[in-house]
Amino acid sequence: MKTHKVALIPGDGIGPEVIAEGIKVLDAVAAYDGGFSLEFTEFPWGCEHYLRTGEMMPADGIDTLSHFDAIFLGAVGYPGVPDHVSLRDLLLRIRHDFDEYVNVRPVRLLRGAPCPIKGVSQADVDMTFIRENSEGEYAGNGAWLYRGTSREVVIQDGVFSRYGTERVMRYAFELARSKHQSLTSISKGNALNYSMVFWDQIFDELSQEYADVETHSYLVDAASMLMVRDPARFQVVVASNLFGDILTDLGAAIAGGMGLAAGANLNPERVFPSMFEPVHGSAPDIAGRGIANPLATVWSASQLLDHLGHPQWGARLIDAIERLLVEAKTLTPDLGGTASTQRVGDAVVRLLAND
Numbered sequence: 001m002k003t004h005k006v007a008l009i010p011g012d013g014i015g016p017e018v019i020a021e022g023i024k025v026l027d028a029v030a031a032y033d034g035g036f037s038l039e040f041t042e043f044p045w046g047c048e049h050y051l052r053t054g055e056m057m058p059a060d061g062i063d064t065l066s067h068f069d070a071i072f073l074g075a076v077g078y079p080g081v082p083d084h085v086s087l088r089d090l091l092l093r094i095r096h097d098f099d100e101y102v103n104v105r106p107v108r109l110l111r112g113a114p115c116p117i118k119g120v121s122q123a124d125v126d127m128t129f130i131r132e133n134s135e136g137e138y139a140g141n142g143a144w145l146y147r148g149t150s151r152e153v154v155i156q157d158g159v160f161s162r163y164g165t166e167r168v169m170r171y172a173f174e175l176a177r178s179k180h181q182s183l184t185s186i187s188k189g190n191a192l193n194y195s196m197v198f199w200d201q202i203f204d205e206l207s208q209e210y211a212d213v214e215t216h217s218y219l220v221d222a223a224s225m226l227m228v229r230d231p232a233r234f235q236v237v238v239a240s241n242l243f244g245d246i247l248t249d250l251g252a253a254i255a256g257g258m259g260l261a262a263g264a265n266l267n268p269e270r271v272f273p274s275m276f277e278p279v280h281g282s283a284p285d286i287a288g289r290g291i292a293n294p295l296a297t298v299w300s301a302s303q304l305l306d307h308l309g310h311p312q313w314g315a316r317l318i319d320a321i322e323r324l325l326v327e328a329k330t331l332t333p334d335l336g337g338t339a340s341t342q343r344v345g346d347a348v349v350r351l352l353a354n355d
């Protein structure tokens with residue numbers, strides 16, 4: 001029997017609460033399937049670990065994780081630890097060191113999910129965001145000069161390499177081609193006269209090569225407006241690290257909220273493990289109350305199953321989430337219900353059994 005080794009990093013705040021339900025669902029899937037098993041190893045890394053040890057993960061953390069088939073992460077960040085430390089020293093480090101340069105974030109209105117935009121149907125909101133995940137505005141390069149004086153200056157560089165830009169765009173073109181969908185590039189070439197002009201140029205070059213793929217290019221400000229006014233225009237979307245990060249939160253808002261937004265950080269060549277996580281953060285405002293919505297985590301578990309070679313189970317998990325939303329009996333408060341995190345996890349397992 002095939003055993004998949006999965007590293008768990010539940011993290012902070014609601015992270016452990018939602019990951020517990022993700023594991024519950026994945027264990028149920030493996031039991032129902034009978035042909036593979038999942039071996040989980042948990043790592044207690046995150047803000048508490050930082051407060052105890054001064055580091056978000058041990059020095060050999062990356063080496064430890066490199067022996068796993070995949071990583072399943074809850075959320076990191078908590079009051080008391082600066083966000084740029086918690087994010088950069090754990091999450092961004094894993095994405096960077098494992099060259100997880102593709103961040104796949106589905107923005108899809110599932111059956112039964114609430115949409116705040118009037119007159120929009122389920123078919124109108126079906127996008128796949130491909131966010132560049134290894135460089136761009138989050139490269140972490142810059143300087144802080146004359147710190148603490150009246151002359152202080154900060155410089156935050158954006159890093160756009162031809163290699164990095166081309167590879168993420170190629171991934172997006174291939175995906176659009178395989179799905180017979182259009183590809184939209186998000187830019188800001190009118191104001192960012194180096195990085196985004198370069199981005200546009202590479203998109204144009206690849207458009208010639210992928211002449212069969214319908215392409216569009218929007219400025220990020222126009223794209224934010226159009227995602228609300230006319231979401232049906234967007235199918236596969238490719239965006240830089242920062243623009244993709246922001247637009248997918250907007251996407252989450254039009255596709256049911258943060259409790260339903262999932263993301264996969266992929267190393268497509270599979271040299272390193274890929275990482276699966278809900279898009280949301282540690283939600284300190286509701287942590288410890290047992291009311292966090294675990295469905296984003298269940299959706300990322302579905303992406304994890306796709307990645308491990310079980311796409312039929314990935315699809316069945318999405319179907320179970322949809323039936324739960326349509327049934328509307330076991331939902332957490334963010335979706336208008338009164339159910340606890342655990343009860344939602346139990347309900348997904350029940351629906352999988354009744355498939």
Ligand SMILES: NC(=O)c1ccc[n+]([C@@H]2O[C@H](COP(=O)([O-])OP(=O)(O)OC[C@H]3O[C@@H](n4cnc5c(N)ncnc54)[C@H](O)[C@@H]3O)[C@@H](O)[C@H]2O)c1
Pocket residue numbers: 014018074075076077078079083087091258259277278279280281282283284285286291292293294296334
């Ligand atoms: N991937 C990550 O680990 C990640 C992502 C974003 C933010 N963060 C960190 O998380 C912390 C809090 O950040 P924030 O408040 O800006 O964003 P957040 O996503 O944690 O919360 C934003 C709002 O959405 C709600 N929410 C989020 N997830 C929910 C869920 N599953 N169910 C119900 N409601 C949910 C929260 O209650 C809150 O009102 C910060 O430290 C931040 O740096 C981490």
